[in-house]
Amino acid sequence: MRVLLHGCNGRMGQVLSRLISGMDDAKVVCGVDSNIDKIINSYPVYPSLSEVKEEVDVLIDFSNHSCLDSILKFGLDRKVPLIICTTGFSPEEKQKMVESSKHIPILNSANMSLGVNLIISLVKQAAAVLYKDFDIEIVEKHHNQKLDSPSGTALSIADAINSSLDNKFEYKYGRYGKTEKRTKNEIGIHAVRGGAIVGEHDVIFAGGGEIVEISHSALSRDVFGYGAIRAAQFIIGKAPGFYSMKDVIEE
Numbered sequence: 001m002r003v004l005l006h007g008c009n010g011r012m013g014q015v016l017s018r019l020i021s022g023m024d025d026a027k028v029v030c031g032v033d034s035n036i037d038k039i040i041n042s043y044p045v046y047p048s049l050s051e052v053k054e055e056v057d058v059l060i061d062f063s064n065h066s067c068l069d070s071i072l073k074f075g076l077d078r079k080v081p082l083i084i085c086t087t088g089f090s091p092e093e094k095q096k097m098v099e100s101s102k103h104i105p106i107l108n109s110a111n112m113s114l115g116v117n118l119i120i121s122l123v124k125q126a127a128a129v130l131y132k133d134f135d136i137e138i139v140e141k142h143h144n145q146k147l148d149s150p151s152g153t154a155l156s157i158a159d160a161i162n163s164s165l166d167n168k169f170e171y172k173y174g175r176y177g178k179t180e181k182r183t184k185n186e187i188g189i190h191a192v193r194g195g196a197i198v199g200e201h202d203v204i205f206a207g208g209g210e211i212v213e214i215s216h217s218a219l220s221r222d223v224f225g226y227g228a229i230r231a232a233q234f235i236i237g238k239a240p241g242f243y244s245m246k247d248v249i250e251e
Ligand SMILES: NC(=O)C1=CN([C@@H]2O[C@H](COP(=O)(O)OP(=O)(O)OC[C@H]3O[C@@H](n4cnc5c(N)ncnc54)[C@H](OP(=O)(O)O)[C@@H]3O)[C@@H](O)[C@H]2O)C=CC1
Pocket: 006, 007, 008, 009, 010, 011, 012, 013, 032, 033, 034, 035, 047, 061, 062, 063, 064, 065, 066, 067, 084, 085, 086, 087, 088, 109, 110, 111, 112, 113, 148, 152, 224
């Protein structure tokens, strides 16, 4: 598998470089990063996708949401499947991905770990049983270099719960300045930023007499890296479409 790493000099790009360098059946053939002076790589690195000369089988992206248009253009022009792991996309940007996936296979997931994708199905089950009597709050914790808040994973968890309950919940991002009581139809979403926290998500179902918590802690970025590699292996040869990690795990 010939991989193009988009965002190759970032934290996740470097994890992917290391993991793929230890594989016999995969190779990073080139990378793209706006910061080309930062790191010496064993493969060519370009400042933009328009300069890439190599033939690749898949593009794995861990960069910034502002790169979306150039990634979609590259995928569409070169007929290359895309694994988009970046977070912080607006609803309009997500819609652009969906439109492009009519022509090429695109997988987008805010969290590539097996564990988070498992808890997404667990929280849906829990919410279906508990939602009438329990308040639902999500707390996410990440390192102090993270740009987007709340995390893409926290939003995916909230969306999973909400879509399984007829989208009747409204999201409340923190409660600064609020002077009224919590209502039944809200999901609270809270972001903590500090130190080197890799990524933690707690989904709290708080009832009158008991609390149920479903939590995930990433102990290393390698879990996201392994998930992205598995997703890349999955998507090569697939028909155009919009895929998720659920498709990878269930194959
Ligand atoms: N789906 C998942 O499982 C995971 C998703 N993520 C997401 O992946 C993204 C990257 O995370 P992380 O690696 O920690 O972030 P980093 O900031 O460490 O890495 C991003 C890299 O992309 C580069 N970059 C930024 N803008 C551009 C551009 N326009 N063109 C080319 N390269 C660009 C950055 O360069 P510069 O330093 O110059 O800005 C940087 O080197 C985030 O959105 C994060 O939330 C992270 C972990 C897991």
